[in-house]
Structures are given as C-alpha cells and as structure tokens.
Amino acid sequence: xxxxxEAEQLCARLLAELKPLVGPNSAMIGLYTGGVWxxxxxxxxxxxxxxxxxxxxxxxxxxxxxQGLARDPKRTQIPFxxxxxxxxxxxxxxxxxxxxxxxxxxxxxxxxxxxxSLVVLADRGGRELxxxxxxxxxxxxxxxxxxxxxxRGDDGxxxxxxxxxx
Amino acid sequence: xxxxPQLNANGELRHLLSIEGLPRDVLxxxxxxxxxxxxxxxxxxxxxxxxxxxxxxxxxFEPSTRTxxxxxxxxxxxxxxVINLNIAVSSxxxxxxxxxxxxxxxxxxxxxxxxxxxxxxxxxxxxxxxxPHEHVINAGDGRHAHPTQxxxxxxxxxxxxxxxxxxxxxxxxxxxxSRVARSLIxxxxxxxxxxxxxxxxxxxxxxxxxxxxxxxxxxxxxGLRGVDVVVMLRLQSExxxxxxxxxxQEFFKxxxxxxxxxxxxxxxxxxxxxxxxxxxxEIDSSVADGPHSVILPQVTFGIAVRMAVMSMVAGx
Numbered sequence: 001x002x003x004x005x006e007a008e009q010l011c012a013r014l015l016a017e018l019k020p021l022v023g024p025n026s027a028m029i030g031l032y033t034g035g036v037w038x039x040x041x042x043x044x045x046x047x048x049x050x051x052x053x054x055x056x057x058x059x060x061x062x063x064x065x066x067q068g069l070a071r072d073p074k075r076t077q078i079p080f081x082x083x084x085x086x087x088x089x090x091x092x093x094x095x096x097x098x099x100x101x102x103x104x105x106x107x108x109x110x111x112x113x114x115x116x117s118l119v120v121l122a123d124r125g126g127r128e129l130x131x132x133x134x135x136x137x138x139x140x141x142x143x144x145x146x147x148x149x150x151x152r153g154d155d156g157x158x159x160x161x162x163x164x165x166x
Numbered sequence: 167x168x169x170x171p172q173l174n175a176n177g178e179l180r181h182l183l184s185i186e187g188l189p190r191d192v193l194x195x196x197x198x199x200x201x202x203x204x205x206x207x208x209x210x211x212x213x214x215x216x217x218x219x220x221x222x223x224x225x226x227f228e229p230s231t232r233t234x235x236x237x238x239x240x241x242x243x244x245x246x247x248v249i250n251l252n253i254a255v256s257s258x259x260x261x262x263x264x265x266x267x268x269x270x271x272x273x274x275x276x277x278x279x280x281x282x283x284x285x286x287x288x289x290x291x292x293x294x295x296x297x298p299h300e301h302v303i304n305a306g307d308g309r310h311a312h313p314t315q316x317x318x319x320x321x322x323x324x325x326x327x328x329x330x331x332x333x334x335x336x337x338x339x340x341x342x343x344s345r346v347a348r349s350l351i352x353x354x355x356x357x358x359x360x361x362x363x364x365x366x367x368x369x370x371x372x373x374x375x376x377x378x379x380x381x382x383x384x385x386x387x388x389g390l391r392g393v394d395v396v397v398m399l400r401l402q403s404e405x406x407x408x409x410x411x412x413x414x415q416e417f418f419k420x421x422x423x424x425x426x427x428x429x430x431x432x433x434x435x436x437x438x439x440x441x442x443x444x445x446x447x448e449i450d451s452s453v454a455d456g457p458h459s460v461i462l463p464q465v466t467f468g469i470a471v472r473m474a475v476m477s478m479v480a481g482x
Binding site: 056058059060061064065067068069071072073074075076077105106109110111 | 178195198199201202203204205206209210211213214215216477478480481482
C-alpha cells in the first residue's frame with residue numbers, strides 16, 4: 001500500500017495556496033468532524049475576519065431512508081450572513097461528493113452565497129456526483145473497501161489514516 | 167425478558183411510548199439531537215428536508231390544541247406531510263375500533279402516528295400492530311405518560327443547568343393526575359438527578375410515589391428550600407369537582423408559587439410549567455412573567471425535541 005501524505009504538509013500547502021485568494025468578503029465553513037479540524041487551522045492561518053462556521057449535514061443526507069438519522073449530530077453554526085459571501089467550504093476527504101452536495105443544500109437555507117469553493121485535504125476519487133474541489137492538498141489512491149480518515153492527535157497534529165470500512 | 171417495545175433490535179428508538187424504560191444513552195442522544203434542531207429553529211429557513219415524502223398522522227382522540235400544534239410544526243419543519251385527525255369527533259363516534267382506525271390510516275401510507283388518547287396504554291396497543299416501517303409517538307395517554315413533554319422539560323433543565331448530577335428538582339401540585347410529572351420523574355432519575363422532590367397535598371400525590379425515588383413534601387415552603395428547578399403542574403379545574411380540593415383559592419394559598427415562596431429556592435432557580443397555566447391557581451403572574459421563568463423557552467425547545475424524536479424514530 002502506498003504511503004499516505006503528511007496531513008500537516010498538505011495543510012501548509014493549502015494555506016499557502018489560499019492566502020493570496022482570500023479577501024474581506026471571504027468566510028469559511030468546516031464540515032464535521034475532520035473538516036472542522038482542518039478549517040480551524042486554515043481559518044487561523046488566513047486571519048479571516050468572520051468567525052469560523054461549522055456544519056453537520058446530518059439533516060440533509062440523501063441516505064436517511066437507508067441509514068436513519070446519524071447518531072448525535074452536531075449543531076450547525078454559521079455566525080455570519082451567508083448572503084453574497086465568498087465561501088470556502090472545507091472538508092477532510094473528498095470521495096463520493098454526497099457530503100458536499102448535502103452541505104451546499106444546507107448552505108442555501110442560510111442565504112445565497114456569491115461563490116462556494118471547495119477545499120479538501122485529500123481527494124480519493126470515486127465521485128458519484130459532478131463535484132470537484134477547487135483546492136486540494138493531494139490526490140490519494142485508496143482501495144474501495146478502505147476508509148481514509150483524518151485524525152487529530154492529543155498534540156493537535158493532523159494525520160491521515162486508513163481503516164477498513166465496516 | 168420481554169424486549170423493550172420502544173427499541174429495535176439494535177437498541178435504537180423505534181417508537182416513543184414512555185420515558186420509563188429508555189436507557190440513559192438513548193435519552194442523552196435525544197437531547198443532543200434536539201440541541202442540533204434548536205439551531206435549525208433559529209434560522210431564517212426553519213426547515214430541513216429529512217422527512218420529505220413521509221406522512222405524519224396526528225391522531226388526537228382527546229382534544230389538545232397546543233400539543234397537536236407543536237407536533238404539526240415539528241413535522242412540517244422536517245418537511246413531512248402532516249394530517250391532523252380529531253378522532254374524538256369522527257370515526258369513534260361512528261363506532262370504529264382503535265385498531266380499525268389505525269389500519270385504515272396505514273392503508274393511506276402513513277409513516278408516523280402521533281397519538282393522544284384518554285386511555286393509558288393506547289399508543290402501546292397501536293405500536294404492537296403497526297407495520298415495520300410505521301412508528302408511533304405517544305403524545306399523552308391517560309394518566310400514564312407524556313414523554314415528549316418530559317423530554318422537553320429535561321432539555322430545558324439541561325439548557326439552563328447543564329449537568330443533572332448536582333441538581334435538586336421540585337415538582338409541585340397535582341402529581342396524581344399528571345402524566346407530565348410521571349414522565350419527568352423517570353427521566354430525571356435515569357439521568358442521575360440526585361434529588362427529585364414532589365410537593366402537594368396528600369390527595370393529589372399518588373400512593374407509593376416514594377417508590378419512584380422521590381422525596382415527598384406536603385409543606386411547599388419546606389419542599390422548595392434550596393432547589394435549582396421548580397416544575398409547577400397544571401391544576402385541572404375538573405379535580406375541584408371530585409372533592410379532592412376545597413377551592414382554587416385554598417390551593418393557591420398552600421401550593422401556588424409566589425415570589426415569596428420562590429425566594430426559598432436557590433437564587434438562580436428556574437421555574438417551569440408545562441402549560442396551559444392557571445394564573446392565580448398554581449402560579450402567580452409575577453412569577454410566571456418574572457426573571458426565573460423559563461416557561462416560554464420550554465415551548466420553543468419543545469418543537470426541537472419533537473423534531474429530534476420524529477427524525478430518530480422515522481429512521482429506525
């Protein structure tokens with residue numbers, strides 16, 4: 001199995017890529033759980049004026065009829081007006097694209113952003129929807145029966161890990 | 167051991183019939199999920215698509231505008247279709263049995279039944295006979311239980327007091343006829359509340375109420391001393407006719423919550439009431455509208471709690 005890229009390096013790369021692109025109209029939203037960890041880092045590094053938004057897409061998933069409600073969904077908190085904003089939507093791993101679809105649907109219940117750009121640490125391919133990331137740390141090849149997850153250690157360091165899908 | 171009729175094989179909530187018998191983690195999960203729905207109810211667009219295409223039938227065999235309305239709002243905010251049936255004035259008067267009514271509605275592709283019934287256990291009976299994809303929520307059955315009210319009371323207490331493990335909660339008034347009190351007592355003890363007190367005249371407290379793990383007080387002043395939470399119960403005027411009480415004035419004198427009596431509780435105590443309130447019977451207006459009162463937030467939280475319960479059962 002190929003060696004996974006260092007999450008910390010990818011994070012630094014994304015930060016450098018985003019720095020010249022953000023302006024006073026920019027705001028950031030992280031998707032639970034890994035996307036929020038990454039967004040916290042990027043948000044601090046970019047010194048955005050608006051506080052970080054966090055989103056749990058549990059109420060917008062497309063597999064409710066199969067899976068039921070996700071256990072203990074977090075509260076979505078978007079502490080700034082979405083209307084007309086230049087939004088950076090942040091997730092850890094981009095896979096089928098269904099999470100991003102759900103997140104965009106939820107976002108539009110808060111307002112009409114001027115633009116949404118997707119920022120991900122890793123893109124593992126396997127898209128089921130026409131969605132792509134504008135800012136991607138790395139493309140990673142992962143076997144279909146394996147999950148690629150972001151972990152955060154006790155020291156706050158981010159790390160990509162593989163685990164067998166249930 | 168007979169399995170819990172409210173839970174599926176994985177221990178997840180399939181029906182909500184009573185707080186009694188719900189494991190602590192399921193209770194906690196409902197409250198956590200409700201907290202996420204509070205976020206939805208504070209938005210401009212107070213609606214999420216999760217129950218889109220599902221049909222919720224509000225079956226009210228007993229009139230209740232308020233509870234029915236909050237269930238209706240909750241279902242609509244989950245994008246479900248809501249059908250309100252006031253059965254007290256419909257099929258039953260034509261002689262249809264409870265299960266026939268439900269079977270008919272099931273044939274209309276129902277997904278969720280919200281049931282209010284004058285007889286204790288009616289929602290259990292329905293839950294035993296519904297199809298696997300159908301779910302039942304008890305919206306009050308006889309004197310037995312009113313679990314969503316109990317849950318919204320628990321949510322409100324957790325919102326203001328965070329942790330149950332150091333709380334003293336007093337429930338005051340007509341405990342005997344109150345399904346709200348019963349549901350709340352079970353919830354509080356399951357979540358580890360060290361002290362639950364019930365305060366009321368002997369005639370309005372159920373015999374053996376101590377067995378639920380509560381302390382009994384007949385003197386309201388004594389019972390309110392040092393509590394964090396005061397839950398006032400509605401005094402149903404029809405009880406007066408049953409010779410359980412001399413008069414509303416007499417009741418207010420002994421068991422009505424006034425600012426003077428409330429001063430015996432902790433300085434940051436909260437005052438709750440399930441509504442509808444009888445001002446001047448169980449609660450003084452100055453307290454109901456005062457700084458300790460969280461009676462209106464209870465109503466708002468109640469919608470989020472019902473959204474949580476509906477979305478949890480509908481997915482299991």
